[in-house]
Structures are given as C-alpha cells and as structure tokens.
Amino acid sequence: MVAASVTGLAARRLTSGYTAAMVLLGVGVSLLPLMVSNYILTFVLQALMACALAGSWNLISGFTGYVSFGHAAFFGLGAYAAGIAIAKAAVPAPVAIASAAIVAGCAGLCLGYPALRLRGPYFAVGMLGVAEALRVGITVAEPVTGGGRGLVMPPQDVLLPAYFSMLALVVLIVAITRAVATRPVGLRLLAIREDEVAAEVTGIQTTRLKLVAFATSATLAGVAGGIYAWHMSYIDPTTVFAGSLTVRAIAMTMLGGQGTVFGPVIGSVVLSVIGEVTWARFPFLHNAVSGALIVVIVLFIPRGVTGVLQDRGVLPRSRTL
Amino acid sequence: MGTDLATAAQVVVSGLLLGGLYALLAGGLTLVFGVMRVINLAHGELLMLGAYVACLLFAATGLNPIVALLVSIPVLFVVGAVTQRFVVNRVVNAPLLTSLLLTYGLSLVVTGTAQAVWTNDYRSVPFITGGFALGEVSISRPRLLAFAVSLVLTGAAHVFLTRTRWGKAMRATAQNADVALACGIDIDRARMLAFGIASALAGAAGTLVSFLYSVYPEMGRAFMLKAFAVIVLGGLGSFPGALIGAMILGVVEAGAAYLSTTQIAEAVIYIMLLAMLLVRPHGLLGTAER
Structure with a gap:
C-alpha cells in the first residue's frame, strides 16, 4: 500500500511551513540567553555541539554513504589546535578557532585523499583506526599536548560567546547542507551513495567530490572542537577523541534522516533531550x-x-527538508 | 651480536605467542565475513563477554580459566546463534554498510549494558604467572598456554570447516549462497551455525585474554580493530590467511612495542591496517573483488 504523497501547492506550503518552523527554532535558541539559567544554556550548548557534529557527519556520510566511524578525530584535532593556540600562544579566540578549522581541514584533505579510495566498509573501519591512531598520537606528544593529563588553558568565562559561536556554526552547517541539497552537486553526492560505479560512468568525478565533501565535513567538525576547547578551557585526549561523539552524531543523523537538510537538527534535539533525562x-x-x-x-x-x-504523505518529497 | 640476535628472537617469539591468540579471534571474524558478507563490529564485544564469563566464575568459585572455556564456549555459541537468527539475519542481503551500522549499534548496546551491570572497574584473573628460559629467550607461561589452546581451537575449527558435512555446507554458502540453496543446503541454518561458531571462538579468545590482560567493558574495541587488521592482512574470508595475518601482526606489534612503547605499537597497527587497505585491500590470500 502506497500512501498518498503531497504534491503541488500543498507541498509548497508544507515545505515553507516546515522551513519556517526550523527558522523559528533557530530564533528561539538565539533568544534563549535572555530567559534561562546558565545550567540550561550549558545544556543547549552541548546540544548545539552535538548538532554541529551530526550535521557535519551528514555532509559526508549521509550524502555519499561513506560512513565514517572516526568523525571524532576531526573534533579532537580542532580542539587541540585551538587549545594549543590559546594555551601556548595566548591568541584571541577567533584566531584559535580559525586555526582549528585549518588544522582539521588539512587533516581531512590528507587523510581523505588515501582513505576515500577505499570502498564503503573498508573506509568505515579504516576511519575507526585513524581516530584511534590520532588519539594515541596526541597522548604520546606530551610536550606539546600535555599528554594523557590533558591541556589546561587559562580559565575564562565565555559561556555566551561560545554559545553564539556554536549556534552560528550550526546555522552555517544547515545553510551549507541546504545549498548542497538543492544544487546538482547534492544529486551527484547522492548518486555516489546509490551506486558509485554508475556515478563514475556518468562522468561524475567521484573521488574529487568525496574529498571536497570530506574536507568540508572535517573542517566544520574541527571548528566545533575549537569552540569546545575555548569554552571548556581544559581538554584531554579521551574526551575530545571519544568514540561516543561519533556514535551520537551517527545516531542523531540516522534518526532524523540521512542526507536531509534538517534531519541532524531533529535527531539532535530529540536525542539530546532523551540523553539529558537518562x-x-x-x-x-x-x-x-x-x-x-x-x-x-x-x-x-x-x-x-x-x-x-x-x-x-505528511511531508512532501522535497530535498530542501 | 649475540645479544642482538637474542633480542630479535625474543621479539619474534613473543609476537608469535600473541599471534596465536589473534588468530583465534580473527578466525571467527573472517568466518562470518566469508559466510554472510557481514563485518561483525560486535566481535570484540563477544570477546569481552567471554572474558567476563571467566572473571565472574573465577571470582565466585575460583574456577580455573581453562576449565571456564567449557562454559564460555557454549554460552557464547548460543549468544551468537540467537543474535544471528533474530537480528543479523535480517540484513544479510542488505548492502555491507547496513550490517556494519547494525553490528556497530549492537556492540554499543553490549558495551553500555556491561558498563551498567559490571561497572567500569578493571578486573583480572590471577591464574598462572611467571615464565621459563629457553636458551636466551624467556617464555611467559600464561602466554604459552593461551597460545597452545588458541592453536588447538583454531585447528579444531579448521578441521570442522573442511572435514564435516556442516563445515562443507558453510563453505558452500560462503562461495555462492544461491547455488548452495539450490543444492539443498539450509543456508539460514548454515549462517546461524557460522555465527555461533565465530562467537564461540571469540568467547574462547576472551577467556584466554582474561588471564593475560585487564578485563573491562570497553576492552573489545582494540581487539576488534586488531582482528580486523589481521583479516585485512590475510584476506577477508580466508581462514589460513587469518592465521598468517595474525602471526605477522603479533610480531609487528611485539617489535614496535620493543622499539618504542606499547601505546605507539597500537598506533603502528592502525597505520599498518590503513596502508594494507590501500595497497592490497584483498589481503595476502584473499581474492580480489570490487
């Protein structure tokens, strides 16, 4: 039995209504600091961070089907890049976060170049190994990173700036995803997910496209890590390279819908609330x-x-959702 | 020069002893992949359960871990067969990534539950210790014992696969499920049996690990990655390949640990895994496929 699908004017109304609801959610979250306690703000900041990770994971794994079990690697690299910049060079936060983006993005390019030649499952498990290797590498490089004892930055109260930076990052990720989803490049990425050989045959430069998506995803995850380090003023390898970060990003994206624009947002709202309760x-x-x-x-x-x-048939089959 | 040679021999011997254990663990992983094209990411968790069987029995009754094998092997066989029948079998024909995500989810469920039930404390089974010298090479008694038992069990599994009716049914299912079905083989049962045997082997490996390393809920992850490295090295789905891969990995790990630290040795293994995936993804003895 096939349920009726929504078409025509009704579809357009639903789509814009849905998008409006999401914009409203964003506005609500940005007005939240006027209304609630720091405890709730910290919780929402965590949820935003999870959303940023899920959204950035979705860009590579949701669209191309190349499931990465090592997404936390880029979060961790970003956190350490920003953390070291703050702790050792006392740079201002924007510079630290920019360095997080650069380090994570370059790592994404360097790791993605060989790793994305691997077919799906090999890539997935390979990335699991990469994340473990990087965690060990950071732990061993004690003179620079502080090793297993962690990296301490001068403490500062940056809850509000960190909150708005993370919110801006989430908005940026959603905007990028929407831009990708509504343009031919989104279809090309989805074609890789459906059948990579066929995509190649139709003239899609799959390896290059995957690499761009992977590096973008890595950069965004790195920025999230940078903001996290700046906010916490303390990081250690087990926390920022934690497999559970990747796990939650995967679960959230899958719950909301892989390869959709707002799926990771919905998933992270639901799972963050459930998580906070349990x-x-x-x-x-x-x-x-x-x-x-x-x-x-x-x-x-x-x-x-x-x-x-x-x-x-509740929602139309629009790729802008 | 004599001491250098002795050191090298020591590294090789320690590596081979370690390799025996990896072979036992990786044998199950490669069997499951061969028979149903599923990379079981929960394989390490089965090892963890096997280790806890030994730990809990030892804590309760002081039972010898070797005797505990008689418990952990059947228990894990049932766990594996039931999991296959009711969960994994639903995704056997789905794309590889589906089963990968499914078994990943399963591994999280098992680890999380184990953390809730048994806490994150490190446990150990103080069983036999010490060692003896063979020429200039010292050999650890518990490791030698684990090696010997591993070889016996891996050998038994190999004989079962190659010499018995059900073993042949499993290998036929691995080669071509449709033709096997047409020949009258109950492929669902062959798959269930394969998963059960693989779990039993992982459980046995866990019981042997229990008196060599600390036992804790998250111990499975590192072992799973090593087992995966072994079967990538030896060729996915190849049982003899797993044995060779395990020995190579054991020696590389022992060598890297000797030259640097055990932590760096872990990283070396992951890098080796990635390099192997890139250069020769079908492994030393596996057949190429896209």
Whole structure:
C-alpha cells in the first residue's frame, strides 16, 4: 500500500511551513540567553555541539554513504589546535578557532585523499583506526599536548560567546547542507551513495567530490572542537577523541534522516533531550541507548523520521527538508 | 651480536605467542565475513563477554580459566546463534554498510549494558604467572598456554570447516549462497551455525585474554580493530590467511612495542591496517573483488 504523497501547492506550503518552523527554532535558541539559567544554556550548548557534529557527519556520510566511524578525530584535532593556540600562544579566540578549522581541514584533505579510495566498509573501519591512531598520537606528544593529563588553558568565562559561536556554526552547517541539497552537486553526492560505479560512468568525478565533501565535513567538525576547547578551557585526549561523539552524531543523523537538510537538527534535539533525562539516572546506558536506537533505525526505519513522514504523505518529497 | 640476535628472537617469539591468540579471534571474524558478507563490529564485544564469563566464575568459585572455556564456549555459541537468527539475519542481503551500522549499534548496546551491570572497574584473573628460559629467550607461561589452546581451537575449527558435512555446507554458502540453496543446503541454518561458531571462538579468545590482560567493558574495541587488521592482512574470508595475518601482526606489534612503547605499537597497527587497505585491500590470500 502506497500512501498518498503531497504534491503541488500543498507541498509548497508544507515545505515553507516546515522551513519556517526550523527558522523559528533557530530564533528561539538565539533568544534563549535572555530567559534561562546558565545550567540550561550549558545544556543547549552541548546540544548545539552535538548538532554541529551530526550535521557535519551528514555532509559526508549521509550524502555519499561513506560512513565514517572516526568523525571524532576531526573534533579532537580542532580542539587541540585551538587549545594549543590559546594555551601556548595566548591568541584571541577567533584566531584559535580559525586555526582549528585549518588544522582539521588539512587533516581531512590528507587523510581523505588515501582513505576515500577505499570502498564503503573498508573506509568505515579504516576511519575507526585513524581516530584511534590520532588519539594515541596526541597522548604520546606530551610536550606539546600535555599528554594523557590533558591541556589546561587559562580559565575564562565565555559561556555566551561560545554559545553564539556554536549556534552560528550550526546555522552555517544547515545553510551549507541546504545549498548542497538543492544544487546538482547534492544529486551527484547522492548518486555516489546509490551506486558509485554508475556515478563514475556518468562522468561524475567521484573521488574529487568525496574529498571536497570530506574536507568540508572535517573542517566544520574541527571548528566545533575549537569552540569546545575555548569554552571548556581544559581538554584531554579521551574526551575530545571519544568514540561516543561519533556514535551520537551517527545516531542523531540516522534518526532524523540521512542526507536531509534538517534531519541532524531533529535527531539532535530529540536525542539530546532523551540523553539529558537518562544521563543523570543511568550514566552508562547512554551509549547503549544510542546503540539500540541505531539497531532499531537500521532494521525498521532506515530513512529516518523525515523519510517516514515523507512515505506517510505528511511531508512532501522535497530535498530542501 | 649475540645479544642482538637474542633480542630479535625474543621479539619474534613473543609476537608469535600473541599471534596465536589473534588468530583465534580473527578466525571467527573472517568466518562470518566469508559466510554472510557481514563485518561483525560486535566481535570484540563477544570477546569481552567471554572474558567476563571467566572473571565472574573465577571470582565466585575460583574456577580455573581453562576449565571456564567449557562454559564460555557454549554460552557464547548460543549468544551468537540467537543474535544471528533474530537480528543479523535480517540484513544479510542488505548492502555491507547496513550490517556494519547494525553490528556497530549492537556492540554499543553490549558495551553500555556491561558498563551498567559490571561497572567500569578493571578486573583480572590471577591464574598462572611467571615464565621459563629457553636458551636466551624467556617464555611467559600464561602466554604459552593461551597460545597452545588458541592453536588447538583454531585447528579444531579448521578441521570442522573442511572435514564435516556442516563445515562443507558453510563453505558452500560462503562461495555462492544461491547455488548452495539450490543444492539443498539450509543456508539460514548454515549462517546461524557460522555465527555461533565465530562467537564461540571469540568467547574462547576472551577467556584466554582474561588471564593475560585487564578485563573491562570497553576492552573489545582494540581487539576488534586488531582482528580486523589481521583479516585485512590475510584476506577477508580466508581462514589460513587469518592465521598468517595474525602471526605477522603479533610480531609487528611485539617489535614496535620493543622499539618504542606499547601505546605507539597500537598506533603502528592502525597505520599498518590503513596502508594494507590501500595497497592490497584483498589481503595476502584473499581474492580480489570490487
């Protein structure tokens, strides 16, 4: 049985209504500091960070189907680039965050160049190894990074600036994703996901395209790491290279819908709230819940919430969603 | 020069002893991949469960970990067979990434539950310790024991696969599931059996690991990556390849650990894995496929 799909004027109205709701969400989040306590602001900042990671993961993995199990590597590299710049050179925050972007982006290019020649599953597990190797590398490079004891920066109260920087990053990621999704380049990326050989045959330069998407994704994850380091004024390898960062990004994106514009946003809102509720009571079940969610989504709703709503005819099949 | 030679021999011997254990672990991973084209990212968690079986039994009754194998092997066999039947079997014909994400999710569920139930504390099984000297090379008793048991179990699995009816059914399923089905082989049962055996091997490896390393819920990740490196090295789906790959990996790890630190040795393995994937993704003994 095929549910009715929404077409024509109704579709356009729904699409703009949906987009308007998302814009409203953004405005609400940006006005939040006027209304709520620092505790809630910190929670929303964490959610924004998760959203940035999910959104940047979506750019490479959601669109091309090249699932990266090592996304935390770029977050960690960005955090360390910014952290070292702040701790050792006392640079202002914008410079530190720019260096996070540059380091993570270059790492994305250098790692992606060989790694993206690997076909899907090999790439996925290869990236898992890359993230582990980088974590070990940072831990071993003790004179520069502080090793396993972590890197301490002069403490400063930057909750509000960090909050707005992270929000700006999320908006930027959504804007980039939307630009990609509505242009031919988005179709080319999706073609790689559906059938890479066929995409190649139709003249798509798959390796170059994957590399650009991967480097962009890495840069954005690195910026998130940089803002995190700046906000926390303390980082250590186990926290910023944590596999759980990647896990949550994957679970959030899959829940919302891979390769969609707002999927990662929806997923991160839902999972962050669930996480906040369960975290305090069952600290270790956090990862188990993400894992169970991934299993359930893979088995029953591989296209995520957005896909389900589109199949049911609630949302139109527009690529701007 | 004598001492240099002795050092080299020491590194090789330690590496080979380690390699035996990796072979046992990687054998299951490669079997599952061969029979159902699934890279089981939860393989390390099965090892972790096997280690906890030994740990908990030892804590409760002081049971010898070698005897504990008699418990961990059947328990993990059932765990694996049930998981395959009810979860993994649903994605056998799906693209590789689907099963990769699924088993990744499963591994998180198992690790998270283990953390909730058994906490993050490090445990150990104080079993046999010490070693003896063979010429200038010293050999650790527990490692030698683990090596010997690993070889026996890997050998038994190999004999089962090549000599018995069900082993042949599994290999036929691996070669071509459709033709195997047409020949009257119950491929669903062959797959279930393969996953069960693979889990049992991982569980046995875990029980052996329990008296060599610390036991904690997240121990599986590093072992899973090493097992994956082994089968990439030896060729995905190749059982003899896994044995050779395991020995190479063991010696490389021991050598890197001797030259630098154990931490850097870990990083060397991951870099080797990536390099191998790039240069010869079908491994030393595997067949090329796109």
